[in-house]
Amino acid sequence: MAAHKLIIIGGGPAGLSAAVAAVDAGLAPEDILVLERDSEPGGILNQCIHAGFGLHRFGEELTGPEYSGRYIAMARERGIPILCNAMVLSLTDDRRVTFVSPETGYTTVDAEAVILAMGCRERTRGALGIPGTRPSGVYTAGCAQRYINIEGYMPGRRVVILGSGDIGLIMARRMTLEGAKVLAVCEIMPYSGGLARNIVQCLDDFGIPLKLSHTVVQIHGRDRVEGVTVAAVDEANGRRPIPGTEEYFACDTLLLSVGLIPENELTRGAGITLDRMTNGASVNQFRETSAPGIYACGNVLHVHDLVDYVSEEADTAGRAAAARILGNAAPVVRSVKLTTGHGIRYTVPERIDLAEEPEDVRIFFRVTDVFKKVRLTVETAAGAILVNKAKSAAAPGEMESLTIPAAKLREVLASGTEEILVKLTETGGDKS
Amino acid sequence: MTTKELTCVVCPAGCRITVTLNDASAIESIEGYTCLRGKTYAANEVTHPVRTLTSTVPVMTAEGKKMLPVRTNAGIPRESLFEAMKIVRATAVKAPVHTGDILVADFIEPGTNLIACKDFE
Numbered sequence: 001m002a003a004h005k006l007i008i009i010g011g012g013p014a015g016l017s018a019a020v021a022a023v024d025a026g027l028a029p030e031d032i033l034v035l036e037r038d039s040e041p042g043g044i045l046n047q048c049i050h051a052g053f054g055l056h057r058f059g060e061e062l063t064g065p066e067y068s069g070r071y072i073a074m075a076r077e078r079g080i081p082i083l084c085n086a087m088v089l090s091l092t093d094d095r096r097v098t099f100v101s102p103e104t105g106y107t108t109v110d111a112e113a114v115i116l117a118m119g120c121r122e123r124t125r126g127a128l129g130i131p132g133t134r135p136s137g138v139y140t141a142g143c144a145q146r147y148i149n150i151e152g153y154m155p156g157r158r159v160v161i162l163g164s165g166d167i168g169l170i171m172a173r174r175m176t177l178e179g180a181k182v183l184a185v186c187e188i189m190p191y192s193g194g195l196a197r198n199i200v201q202c203l204d205d206f207g208i209p210l211k212l213s214h215t216v217v218q219i220h221g222r223d224r225v226e227g228v229t230v231a232a233v234d235e236a237n238g239r240r241p242i243p244g245t246e247e248y249f250a251c252d253t254l255l256l257s258v259g260l261i262p263e264n265e266l267t268r269g270a271g272i273t274l275d276r277m278t279n280g281a282s283v284n285q286f287r288e289t290s291a292p293g294i295y296a297c298g299n300v301l302h303v304h305d306l307v308d309y310v311s312e313e314a315d316t317a318g319r320a321a322a323a324r325i326l327g328n329a330a331p332v333v334r335s336v337k338l339t340t341g342h343g344i345r346y347t348v349p350e351r352i353d354l355a356e357e358p359e360d361v362r363i364f365f366r367v368t369d370v371f372k373k374v375r376l377t378v379e380t381a382a383g384a385i386l387v388n389k390a391k392s393a394a395a396p397g398e399m400e401s402l403t404i405p406a407a408k409l410r411e412v413l414a415s416g417t418e419e420i421l422v423k424l425t426e427t428g429g430d431k432s
Numbered sequence: 433m434t435t436k437e438l439t440c441v442v443c444p445a446g447c448r449i450t451v452t453l454n455d456a457s458a459i460e461s462i463e464g465y466t467c468l469r470g471k472t473y474a475a476n477e478v479t480h481p482v483r484t485l486t487s488t489v490p491v492m493t494a495e496g497k498k499m500l501p502v503r504t505n506a507g508i509p510r511e512s513l514f515e516a517m518k519i520v521r522a523t524a525v526k527a528p529v530h531t532g533d534i535l536v537a538d539f540i541e542p543g544t545n546l547i548a549c550k551d552f553e
Contacts, residue, residue, distance in 0.1 A: 049501035049549065051484045063486055065501045065550040069531055149488055152499045177487065177517050197441035201483060204439070205510060392466065393446070 010117035011036030012043020014298025021318030042068035056308035132219030156253025164192035168257025173202035277346035286320035330355035341423025358409035482507025
């Protein structure tokens with residue numbers, strides 16, 4: 001049986017970034033193997049041809065392929081082996097990885113550390129239960145994106161988009177520029193889950209209406225989509241469609257941009273503890289899961305809105321995996337649990353494993369609603385404030401972060417606190 | 433006098449900003465912004481909105497036709513996006529092509545280029 005010190009599952013931005021960070025932390029490149037399911041590395045960024053990636057990492061606005069291209073180049077410069085067309089079949093909690101690939105056949109490897117970087121996938125029609133017929137022409141937004149940007153096919157001409165997540169908004173613009181007519185984007189929530197910049201540059205620029213608190217209630221057509229019925233939903237009544245508000249749109253295509261699900265079948269198979277809110281593994285600040293030596297980073301851990309943060313998170317996991325293999329990780333003295341208070345949906349990490357000499361820890365989290373004028377606070381169970389900041393606005397679509405300084409963590413260690421609370425306080429102005 | 437309504441994209445607050453232009457299309461007043469960055473954004477957006485255009489063009493490689501992602505290396509006027517797409521649609525290249533290669537020089541505006549965003553050997 002072959003042995004590799006570090007196996008990284010997934011060769012997208014998270015996997016590549018983790019591999020590069022592991023080498024830069026002292027691990028020999030030949031001790032690493034990156035397993036990629038697609039025929040080329042780069043992950044979903046290969047099809048994300050729009051600009052806006054890399055403002056934090058590289059200080060410039062790159063397209064997806066350019067951003068992944070830089071990480072592919074960094075991995076190649078370091079001589080990190082990437083095996084493409086390799087599909088991982090199973091993972092165990094003692095880090096035995098089984099995969100198939102045309103080059104290696106059916107292969108089992110025992111690793112000293114594993115980094116999960118499988119990304120996420122889209123929710124489909126089945127998850128929504130939209131009534132109607134089952135014609136062709138119903139695509140997830142990312143599927144249509146792949147058809148147009150990688151395969152060079154146009155999936156339709158008259159389009160309705162359900163869900164105002166960023167991929168849906170980006171595809172509204174892309175299909176419009178390619179000559180399609182995008183009739184409307186429907187969003188069941190009273191606010192969009194997409195970035196304000198995308199609403200302006202993908203919808204407003206082209207006069208595409210955004211119908212908030214609306215959803216698709218029926219799909220029509222036998223072989224191909226012929227139209228969809230859209231209705232307003234009642235906020236006060238469980239977002240049920242309001243009778244009498246139905247509107248028919250004749251169209252040949254319905255795109256769904258209704259959420260992303262971290263792809264954690266392997267994680268589940270290994271018996272690793274998952275978090276109910278993120279649908280990703282529950283991790284400490286090094287992104288180590290409940291299985292020692294197995295780390296998770298990127299969209300498989302929680303869905304990010306910026307790839308720059310994926311790379312940052314992957315660096316953390318890559319360095320920690322290298323430290324474990326090289327035997328220079330600081331021993332853990334005590335674990336502190338992070339809990340979510342008012343207005344906070346989830347935090348990553350969920351626990352902080354404190355060493356004798358703690359380092360700064362950056363907490364990522366999402367808020368539960370659209371707020372104006374808030375204070376975000378991290379405090380101990382006894383109410384001692386570790387870090388806080390005021391924000392003029394916060395929304396579920398934009399990930400927030402706070403860094404707990406090492407000095408404060410030393411105080412936490414000394415105080416014996418077992419829980420740290422992350423919370424949001426509204427400091428004036430109306431909730432909108 | 434004309435007024436233009438826009439949503440600020442500088443931060444998640446998404447302030448609704450109203451810009452009033454006089455008959456010479458000069459800015460008369462800007463209202464609704466809550467920070468200076470928002471005011472600057474609104475002024476630029478109303479007088480000269482620009483966008484980076486991204487698209488794909490076919491590239492012939494040893495393994496057949498693939499799609500090459502492309503973009504403008506600077507913002508082009510928002511109103512020229514569809515005109516720009518006509519040029520993109522008439523563009524095709526042959527491998528080898530590398531990230532940053534200029535595919536169409538002086539694209540829409542002098543000094544702006546359409547460049548490749550991926551390597552095909």
